[in-house]
Amino acid sequence: MSAPEISRRALLKTSTLGLAGAALALGGVGRAFAAKDLTVGVVYVGARDDFGWNQAHAVAIKALKAVPGVKVVEEENVPETDAVSKSMESMINLDGAGLILATSFGYYTPFVVDLAKKYPDVEFRHAAPLWNKDKDPKNAGSYFGYLNQAHYVDGVAAGLSTKSNKLGFVAAKPIASVLSNINSFLLGARSVNPNATVQVIFTGDWSLPVREAEAANALVDAGCDVVTCHVDGPKVVIETAEKRGAKTCGHNASQAPLAPKGFITGAEYKWETIYKGYAADIAAGKLPPNFIAGGYEADFVRNTPFGAGATPEGQKAALAAIEGLKARKPIYVGPLKDNKGKVVIDKTYDNLDPFLDKMDYLLEGVVGSTT
Amino acid sequence: MSDAPAVTSPAPVLQPAGAEATRSDWVERLRASSEYVAIPVFAVAVASALFALFLLAVGKSPADFIAYVWRGGFGTAFSFQNTLQRSAPLILTALAVAIPARIGLIMIGGEGALVLGGFAAAALAIPMIGVAPPMLTLILMAIFAMLVGGFWVGLSGFLRYARGVNETISSLLLTYIGIAIMNFFVEGALRDLSNPNKPSTKPLGDAYMVGKIPGTDVHWGFAAGVFLCVLLYLLLERTTFGFAARVTGGNYRAALAQGLPVGKLIVTCSAIAGACAGLAGFFEVAAIQGRANASLAAGYGFTGILVAFLARHNPLVIPPVAILFGGIVASGGLIQRRMDLPDATVLVLQGLIFVVLLTSETLYGRFAFFRPRARRDRT
Secondary structure, rough: OOOHHHHHHHHHHHHHHOHHHHHHHHOOOOOOOOOOOOEEEEEEEOOOOOOHHHHHHHHHHHOOOOOOEEEEEEEEOOOOOOHHHHHHHHHHOOOOEEEEOOOOHHHHHHHHHHHHHHOOOOOEEOOOOOOOOOOOOOOOOOEEOOOHHHHHHHHHHHOOOOOOOEEEEOOOOOOHHHHHHHHHHHHHHHOOOOOOOOEEEEOOOOHHHHHHHHHHHHHHOOOOEEEEEEOOOOHHHHHHHHHHHOOOEEEEEOHHOOOOEEEEEEEEEEHHHHHHHHHHHOOOOOOOOOEEEHHHHOOOOEOOOOOOOOOHHHHHHHHHHHHHOOOOOOOOOOOEEOOOOOOOOOOOOOOHHHHHOOOOOOOOOOEEOOO | OOOOOHHHHHHHHHHHOOOHHHHHHHHHHHHOHHHHHHHHHHHHHHHHHHHHHHHHHHOOHHHHHHHHHHHHHHHHHHHHHHHHHHHHHHHHHHHHHHHHOOOOOOOOOHHHHHHHHHHHHHHHHHHHHOOOOOOHHHHHHHHHHHHHHHHHHHHHHHHHHHHHOOHHHHHHHHHHHHHHHHHHHHHHOOOOOOOOOOOOOOOOHHHHHEEEOOOOOHHHHHHHHHHHHHHHHHHHHHHHHHHHHHHHHOOHHHHOOOOHHHHHHHHHHHHHHHHHHHHHHHHHHHHHHHOOOOOOOOOOOHHHHHHHHHOOOOOHHHHHHHHHHHHHHHHHHHHHHHOOOOOOOHHHHHHHHHHHHHHHHHHHOOOOOOHHHHHHHHH
């Protein structure tokens, strides 16, 4: 008799805090997801001030810090090994975290998935479109921005800001998300300048500053007058190209301060849209959604304000391209061939079509090879 | 040579007889060996004091720091298991440095042997999954990882002996080659195409994973590391092989003149070292990652160098030192989160400990207190 009374009283107590709705709605899912004393744990794979991926997250996480009653704990430079699993567990056990945001790709399998099974009362959200609603735990989830849309806009602006029609791209690894950015950059440039080509150099890893500088120099030597990149920290590429007098397009976060002369625009995530959404859900006592992904149409990506390198025509065309993307105008208009002559995209695909997530080719017009 | 231990014990004739003698002998020995505890403890204390100054300089409280190191690394059941788990690969990679050091080689190729060993284990497992029973598969994976790791570091040892190539440089360079070989296969022939964004081999699957030590959250790699430390300590200190290896480490030319099989000793010690690191790679794949990918090269091999030097290349001292390191790293996260300090803070502490400990090496033998009374009387 007494036991249920206690729990009912506890529930009553919760409801006086205005959270009963949440507790009831969640029922079997897990513990009440309450803004009151919710601790959010955030793990980053690199430094929070890397001018790139991690900085983009860290800047946006401030949206969560602003929610009353929410405490944010952050840990940087956590490698994609057992270390991340232990860091997240430490946040749960020692800080009492109820929501974990894992911001690096390699955190998901096996670490986030295993921990979500181990701690069913804690919510996990991971920054890559990997959550599978049939296989993965219900307290895990994904959020992601389609940055290739912003690279497409970069391409449009670059295509009208180049004189040599040769654009350079320093890329880390030939994996789908990188290839999609390269191909979108090319298609953006070609949409306004059919003579444009993109030359790509793969450095082989996410953070190899020396090789990134070599690659940027090599591209300028090969005649590229616009250089962009997809590496963890774009600082080296942007600064090297700027020194060589080439124009630049950024990646991940704003690199405009690094290139006062040649900066055109850059592809940026707009994680704050997602984090603010999470914050609103939490404040309302709701669970954040299991899966959200999108590009311009969802306001999840943006372009850096134009720099001195962007021509007026380029700016105008880029702004028009952004309007198009917001209206879901497709980037990949088929049929398209890869740079070996094989038709790889048979028809026109929607910008968010999962078919495009499996990309393993470079389109015709890109100079370079994935192997 | 088979009576090696007898040589090291003090000449019994000079000592008083009876129970009194055994007691004072025991006290003397304790007094002498306490030097090896007192000096490192003193060094860690000095490093902590320096670090406290650093913290005060950036306006943070050293007392908070110590409290968080305790809470994050040792103070709760979760924290301590976190520490043990983090120390597991370090124990094995430290052995990979300590064993060659006893034969006079500075071998720093543990990272390469770890990566290749882990990769080899994963590659071997791919055709066996679903065909062979998990136990057999795991045993074969472990053996194969040790063979491949042993071969990789053994190669450096062989080059040292046969061609006079500096083993420090060759083992370091072989590390880069090892990582490149793994990347080549993981991004090419052995890549799991269902995972388009992180090049990896096919996953092992839950049935083919090494479990945790019962009742804990720590995987078996920790137990294997401690077991190997004891085994290799006995090998080095209590066998003719170990004695011959230490003689070679002490004086290479003398060992040659004695007719010791120097080449064989060097290659064997290097191969044992590589096998330890290879085993660490096996556990990274089979207990943690479940597949081989670039995350194997997480720097455990390099941290192992630090641990081995701090343990003065004594296998029995490696586990406590590795646990201390594991604890500092484990608490690093809590310190970042609670004190709002950058991740590099923990590196500053590690660097200070390392430098002060190395400097403290010059203190050995300088304090009369630690010297046996008999010898003090004689000199």
